Amino acid sequence: MCELMRNLATKLVAMGMASFLLASGCSGAADEAPAVLVPATGVVKLKGQPLSGVSVSFIPDYDTKGTGGFAATDSEGKFAVKHQSGKDGIEPGRYRIVLSRMMKSDGSPIPSGESAMDHGGVETIPLKYTSPTTTPLQPNCTDKSEPMILELQGK
Structure with a gap:
């Protein structure tokens, strides 16, 4: 029952984030860089190992203007954020990084183009990183920022 509640909570957080991000991009300005x-840019690791297939969302925080950006990690856990316009990078400022990686309950990947819900998908990222209200990942991005190493803690 606990696992069922965790899956439901994860899906609700994901739907809420998608709604928030969709609404923040509806002004029409998101298409313009x-x-x-x-x-x-950076790399996502868990227990020292790079994580592939992680959705990386940069949500503007504090007085940061703009729509943020998105990326997905490659087979080496590396990511490069793109602005909503499709251009590389994001507006300078402070962000909350939210991560997600849905997998089948047996640990295998969800087939490309298919819904995690249709496969009983479970979140494999520690829950504190999956919500803008609990994520400890809050970088200040500037033109002098170095690539980030996002070393996740927890199970």
Whole structure:
């Protein structure tokens, strides 16, 4: 029952994030790249091992203007954030990084183009990283930012 509640909570958080991000991009301005974008790159690791297939969302925090950005990790756990316009980078400022990686309950990947819900998908990222209200990942991104190493703690 606890696992069922965790899966339901994860799905509700994911749906809430998608709604928030969709609404923040509905002004029409998201398709246009701002004058200044800074790179936001890095690697996601858990227990020292790179994680592939992780959805990485940068949500603007504090007084940061803009829509944030998104990325997915490659087979080496590396990511490079893109602005909603499709251009590389994000607006300078402070962000909350939210991560997600849904897998089948047996640990195998969800087939490309298919819904995690249709496969009984479970979140494999420690829950504190899956919500903008609990994530400890809060970088300040500038034109001088180095690639980030996001070493996740927990199970």
